[in-house]
Amino acid sequence: MKLLRMAFTAALRALRRNKLRSSLTTLGMVIGVAAVITTVGIGQGATRAIEDQIASIGTNLLVVMPGTRQRGGAHSGWGGASSLTLGDARAIEREASFVDSVTYMRSGAVQVIYGNSNWATTLLATTPVFQVVGNTDIAQGEFFTERDVQTGARVVLLGQTIVDQLFESGEDPIGAVVRIRETAFRVIGVLERKGGSNFSGDRDDNVIMPFTTAVRRVLGNRLPGMVQQIMVSSIPSVDSLSAAAEIEEIMRHRHRLKPSDDSDFTIRTQEEVSDMMGNVMGIMSSVLMGVASISLLVGGIGIMNILLVSVTERTREIGVRMAVGAKGRHILIQFLVESIILSMLGGMIGTGLGLAGTMAIARVAGFPFVFSLAAVLGAVLFSGAVGMFFGFYPARQASRLDPIASLRYE
Amino acid sequence: MSGRIIETRDLRKTFEFGDVVVHALRGISVEVPTGQFVAIIGKSGSGKSTFMNILGCLDRPSSGTYRLEGRDISDRSADERAELRSEQIGFVFQAFNLIPRTSALENVELPLVYGGVSRSQQHIRGLEALDRVGLAHRADHHPSQLSGGEQQRVAIARALVNQPRLLLADEPTGNLDTSTSGEIMQIISELNRDQGITVVLVTHEPEIAAYADRVLTFRDGEIIADAAQLQPLPTSPAPPAKAEMSRDVAEESA
Structure with a gap:
């Protein structure tokens, strides 16, 4: 020492x-x-x-996405095929026993206009189940309802970034009327700020509206019944791989694929993503x-x-x-x-x-x-x-x- | 007075450089009574530095015995010799050898650091030793801020701080002018006379050797003359600078 x-x-x-x-x-x-x-x-x-x-999305979430499309030997990337339909979503909801709830969505780039301000953002067209499956909390107002989807109500929910960009601070966006593609929409809710970024950019920079409304008024009816993603939450007692297998079975049957054919869709589980x-x-x-x-x-x-x-x-x-x-x-x-x-x-x-x-x-x-x-x-x-x-x-x-x-x- | 502090018998040292064998010491037998002041003179290459290194436990003889205070230490290990140096011996070098950019006090404390003395004791004894050479007021100065004579006085304080029985000085005035040399020799002879420290000093200047009780003359690794000297020094008329110096020291240590 x-x-x-x-x-x-x-x-x-x-x-x-x-x-x-x-x-x-x-x-x-x-x-x-x-x-x-x-x-x-x-x-x-x-x-x-x-x-x-991942925890905020929930580990029991499965996402079905269009598969690759093969034409003359050339593969397109994932999502290249427009192979998912509303019918697929409904079939999964109806037939799969491991499934708790099902929603589906399409998205598109839109310009949101309010007063003299406007902002380019992403539109998500979906159903009320998205609020649960997509783990989306509402800061103000409320989510749209099943009835809004059926009637094609012209209502919209705004992400925090949109609110920041279009509204004066202190101004209440609820009840305000914004325009997207020449159509007026009433703001019924503001999404909770998610903060930070995921790997695809600002998670608060989007607007959400009923699926039917979006197809009819904004995204266009070029591919009726087509969806970009089907999101499924499995029941908690079942592991996501079994749920994925069941969904695959249903989908292959609906798409009339022979056992030798590749699937024209893919199923991602959260576990896969997190791994x-x-x-x-x-x-x-x-x-x-x-x-x-x-x-x-x-x-x-x-x-x-x-x-x-x-x-x-x-x-x-x-x-x-x-x-x-x-x-x-x-x-x-x-x-x-x-x-x-x-x-x-x-x-x-x-x-x-x-x-x-x-x-x-x-x-x-x-x-x-x-x-x-x-x-x-x-x-x-x-x-x-x-x-x-x-x-x-x-x-x-x-x-x-x-x-x-x-x-x-x- | 207790007998002989140094006793060597047929001390030999040879160095081999490839095929060349150099006989630095060819059988030195010498006895130094405790309290004596011995000067060693001789040309360079006469073996006097080699002899000093063995006396100072820095080196070991090739053959022969060296007894320090009656104990044979001819073949002690490096660590044991380090302990002997720490406890019994003080060194003063021609080139002062103070550690640069380190205060005078810290330089003086150095032997105490290795002697395992507590920090507070290091301080007290370091200041005492500096005071004895009249430099207590320069404790915070670095070597570069001190004159040659002051540096050598700090080096003497460092040699004294462990209260050694033996002080070895290798040409301590070799780098100093005449009057400063006188001051340094004055301090060394006082330490010898007043505190009974045995001094062995290497020099080639007769005026310096004149301070000693006894002069050993080395040539080619042998002692060719061993002459006792009368001690006229304390009563001899000293140069004015020397007299002032000794008064200063006396006052400051009083």
Whole structure:
């Protein structure tokens, strides 16, 4: 203990003597650790954001989408075929036993006009079940009803972004009349702000109206009965794969596919989506961690380099220390402690910067800031270990110097 | 007075550089009574520095024995020799060898750091030692802010701080002008006379050797002359600078 304390004192004095060099040496570690901490932080934050989003949608959601269309050997992408119909949705609702509720939707780009303002956004045409299946909360007003769908009522719900863009702050949008494609619609509700972004942009930038109204007045009747997505929530007691299998069975029967034919639709479960996102995030995090670790390695080599220079430069000092009673291990520990102090100090500053950087990025990118004590402690301890590893060789060199030769060293 | 602090028997040291063998010491047998002031003179290459390194436990003899305070320490390990240096021996070098960009006080405290003395004791004893060489008021100065003579006085304080029995000085005045040399020698002889510290000093200047009780002359690794000197120094008329210096020291340490 005493040995460590004296080494610590000697090391601190030596580092103070050369402040500029010490701080430049530390910089390598600072950058390395900041990079690691930021990487881990962004990875965790993004993962949390995805988990939250999936949880908010509900794990029992299945989405049926049109499949690829094959024409003369050329595949179109997913959704290329207009193969889903209202009839499919109704069949699933009627026949599937694992299904709780079914909704369907079409979307289109529209211009919403209110007074002198207008805003381009996405229209979702759907049914009241969407409110539950799509986990859509209403901030003000109410969702449209089954009756609105039957009568084709000219009502609309606005996302928060639309409200922000078209209305003065404090102005009540409920009951206001907006125009879309030359038709007047009454605003009956405002959607709860979802905040942040998913991977396809602003989740608050859309308007929702009854399916029939949209087809008749806005989207056009070019493909009557066609839907873009069918969304199904399975009953909670059933796992989503069984539900998906059942839906596939019904759909293949309706589309009169032979057993050898590929399905002309796809069914996505939330589990699939979250697994896929998890994999993507995992790979990205590993790659970034790898890059960040290289900067730690470079930082460590920087410390070793400076210590080697320092040992040579301080040869005489080492000789004096030995002459006045320092043993080899005093010198070894002093240089080792210098190295560890440098790297751990770098580690701590780097952690601070990394956390600040993560916070800033989290704010800009709109995912939650996740503080991980394990990552912080790990980074500081690991940087200490880097210091010990890269400091050992120079320290041993110093401790093995011959006092007589060192005292004569010019 | 307790007997002999240094006793060497047939001390030999050889260095091999490839095929060339250099006999630095060829059988040195010498006894130094406790409290004596010994000067070693000789040309460079005469073996006096090698002898000093062995006396100072920095080096080991190739053969022969070296007893320090009656204990044979000819073949002690590096760590044991470090302990002996820390406890028994103070070094003063020609080149001062203070640690740069480090205050005078911290330089003086250095041996105490390795001697395992508490921080507060380091401070107290460091200041005492600086005071003894008349530099307590310069404790915060760095070596670059001190004159050559002041630096050597700090180095003497560093050598004293562990209360060693033996002070080894290797050409302590070699880098100093005449009057400063006088001040330094004055301090060293006072330490010898007043505190009974045994002093072994290497020099090639006869005026410096004149401060000693005894002069050993080295040539080609052997002692060719061993002469006791009368001690006229305390009563001899000292140069004015020297007299002032010694008064200063006396006042400040009083």
